[in-house]
Amino acid sequence: MAGSQPCIEYLLNAARSFVFSTGLAPPAATAAERALALAPDRRDALWRAVERLRTGLESHGYEVAGETHILPVIVGDREVAVELADQLAAHGIAAPAIRPPTVPDGTSRIRLAPRATHTDDELEQCLAAFGAASMAGGRP
Numbered sequence: 001m002a003g004s005q006p007c008i009e010y011l012l013n014a015a016r017s018f019v020f021s022t023g024l025a026p027p028a029a030t031a032a033e034r035a036l037a038l039a040p041d042r043r044d045a046l047w048r049a050v051e052r053l054r055t056g057l058e059s060h061g062y063e064v065a066g067e068t069h070i071l072p073v074i075v076g077d078r079e080v081a082v083e084l085a086d087q088l089a090a091h092g093i094a095a096p097a098i099r100p101p102t103v104p105d106g107t108s109r110i111r112l113a114p115r116a117t118h119t120d121d122e123l124e125q126c127l128a129a130f131g132a133a134s135m136a137g138g139r140p
Helices: 005-014 026-038 040-059 078-090 120-135
Strands: 071-076 108-112
Touching: 026 040, 040 071, 040 120, 071 078, 078 108, 078 120
Parallel strands: none
Antiparallel strands: 071 108
């Protein structure tokens, strides 16, 4: 970011893109980059899990945004997001509802963060929980 110091300070403390994010310190970023190079199989396992969840959720009619390993399942209404998170928790799935002011009004979502260590059975359990929730009205 370029600008006067007061302008930079203002943007760091007021711009949405900075308020809800924290950058890694350079040494931590370097360590993460090197760790990824040492374990390509874990990275591949992560992306398989991401793709399995994305495909399964979309087949249940959910909208999954983004192209990263974090899967935002857009439900729109904040109350629907909270209810869906509660239904998922009842099925043993930890998936928080993300709502305003973290995201804009009308874009509330469930945030899934699959890991390379999730088993196929765990991924299927997650998809089954979303399927059960959709039958109970837990989607828009």
